[in-house]
Every structure is written in structure tokens, then in C-alpha cells.
Amino acid sequence: MTTVTFDTLDLVERLKTAGIPPAQAQDGLVTKQDLAEAKNELKAEMNVRFERIDGELKLNRWMLGVLLAGVISLVLKTFF
Structure with a gap:
């Protein structure tokens, strides 16, 4: 099975540059532990x-x- 790496920091930075407020960009991520x-x-x-x-x-x-x-x-x- 192929493992896909996911860079959460990169996603947050891309969301910030897209105009999403920083607090919302950081809070939107859910980890397996959270689930x-x-x-x-x-x-x-x-x-x-x-x-x-x-x-x-x-x-x-x-x-x-x-x-x-x-x-x-x-x-x-x-x-x-």
C-alpha cells in the first residue's frame, strides 16, 4: 500500500495565503488521534x-x- 505524506504546515500556509484567517486555517486540521x-x-x-x-x-x-x-x-x- 502506498503511503501519502501530508504536510499540514504547508496546507496551513496555503490556506493563509488564500485569505483564510490564520486561526481558522490552523483549527481546521483533524488528526487520527482527534478522531x-x-x-x-x-x-x-x-x-x-x-x-x-x-x-x-x-x-x-x-x-x-x-x-x-x-x-x-x-x-x-x-x-x-
């Missing part, structure tokens, strides 16, 4: 949300089980 950090933050946030949802689903399953047991007991009481 990895964002990915890890997103995964952590998703894990927290999924844990909360899993807890709610467990509670709903227990409530449904108790409700079903109550209905079955009433049906059995009626016929026996």
Missing part, C-alpha cells in the same frame, strides 16, 4: 445510555412477570 478520542467519548456515552436502557428493560420484564402471574392466578382461581 480516536471522539470515537472513544462517543462509545463511553453510548455505553452509559445502553446500561440505563438495559436497567429499564429488566424492570419492565419483572413487572410483566408479576402481572402475568397475577392474571394466571386469577384465572386458575376462577376455574378451580
Whole structure:
């Protein structure tokens, strides 16, 4: 696989000469590390949300089980 070298300083200088403000030219670059950090933050946030949802689903399953047991007991009481 061919590796392509990318000179970020050259890009920033070319953007500055094209009339883009220096702060914007320098802030526009994203590295692999930045993407990895964002990915890890997103995964952590998703894990927290999924844990909360899993807890709610467990509670709903227990409530449904108790409700079903109550209905079955009433049906059995009626016929026996």
C-alpha cells in the first residue's frame, strides 16, 4: 500500500495565503488521534445510555412477570 505524506504546515500556509484567517486555517486540521478520542467519548456515552436502557428493560420484564402471574392466578382461581 502506498503511503501519502501530508504536510499540514504547508496546507496551513496555503490556506493563509488564500485569505483564510490564520486561526481558522490552523483549527481546521483533524488528526487520527482527534478522531480516536471522539470515537472513544462517543462509545463511553453510548455505553452509559445502553446500561440505563438495559436497567429499564429488566424492570419492565419483572413487572410483566408479576402481572402475568397475577392474571394466571386469577384465572386458575376462577376455574378451580
